[in-house]
Amino acid sequence: MAVAQGAGVEIRNVSKSFGPSGSQVTVLDGVSLTIGMGEFVSVIGPSGCGKSTLLKVTAGLIDADLGTVTIDGESVTAASRDKKIGLVPQSPALLPWRTVLDNVQLPLAVNKKANSDRILRDAKELLSTFGLGNAMSKYPGQLSGGMQQRAAIARAFVFDPAIMLMDEPFSALDEMNRDLQRMALLDFWQSNRKAVMFVTHSVPEAIMLSDRIVVMAAHPGRIAQIIDVDLPRPRTADAYATDEFRDLEAVVRTALHTQMEDAHV
Known part of the structure; x- marks a missing residue:
């Protein structure tokens, strides 16, 4: 099934810092990202890269210092009022x-x-x-x-809701339970396509669920690379065993290792 077209999530040049004046830490620096209606996008990156902060800005839980976010063509405030945003913490x-x-x-x-x-x-x-x-x-x-x-x-x-924002919803589960939950989510989403921003630390999870994977860099948080996931849909657990899946996993892990090395230079 092709990705549905539509406004979805529009993030434009979003920056966010925390801390007192004069010693602020920039957590997000000029992040821009579009998620189309019906598209599943995972956000992955090293600790401190601003993944969860980006999701919270998109959800309207915190305000950006600079930049804009629109949901289905509306401001985050209006989209929240109109119940267009579903949030899974x-x-x-x-x-x-x-x-x-x-x-x-x-x-x-x-x-x-x-x-x-x-x-x-x-x-x-x-x-x-x-x-x-x-x-x-x-x-x-x-x-x-x-x-x-x-x-x-x-x-x-x-x-x-038109948009689903999910912040590492399976992070507290053991690997067996985590895989069961992600496959249940995948099955449901594939028959009820929503625009999804999904924050995760798991490479296999990002590949199995997503149309695109956003790899973020840290210090400050910014988008380093966007990787297309060309595996056919609908997907089942059989996809894990394919050469295409393993090749994608190597690409994503290499991108992550590069960002982790750069973060510690």
Whole structure:
């Protein structure tokens, strides 16, 4: 399936620094990136390169010092108001006193006016799709870490946002669980194409999920290279064993090693 066209995410010359005046550290320096509607883009790079900061600026959680971000042609503020942004943080951030179903339905009860012209997803059906059909009445404390993260992803999809921003959602899981979760996400996304910015430290994860991989450089954070992932879709776990996958993995790892070496010069 070809990548859908549309405005998606437009990041233009974004810069961000932290710290007191006179001793500020530049975390992002003139970053520009476009993610088309229906395109899955992963952002990867050495620690301190600003991956999560870029995602937080895009989500409107922090303001850029310079530059602009638009979501589906709107400012981040307007896109947030119109519920066009779905966010999956590193921690599931489920409310412990609400059941899994109630947690997933929560976005439907917030800013109901923004739901009036959109197709809302059935929370029960969504949970079943993510393998949580038998866990709807349970509380977050009764779930494994992987199940909690799947519930958080379902919550982000339930109001059918145009853009999905995901900040290392599987980083706390062991490798076996991580692979199960990424394949579940891939299966769902391939049938429900959204524009996705996905921050990760995992090279195989970035390749398996993405249309493009953005490799960032550190000190200051900037885009060093963008690598196209030409593996055919839909993808399955069989892709891991192909020569094309291994070749791409070598390309991405070489790009990362170059940036890590430059960061320590």
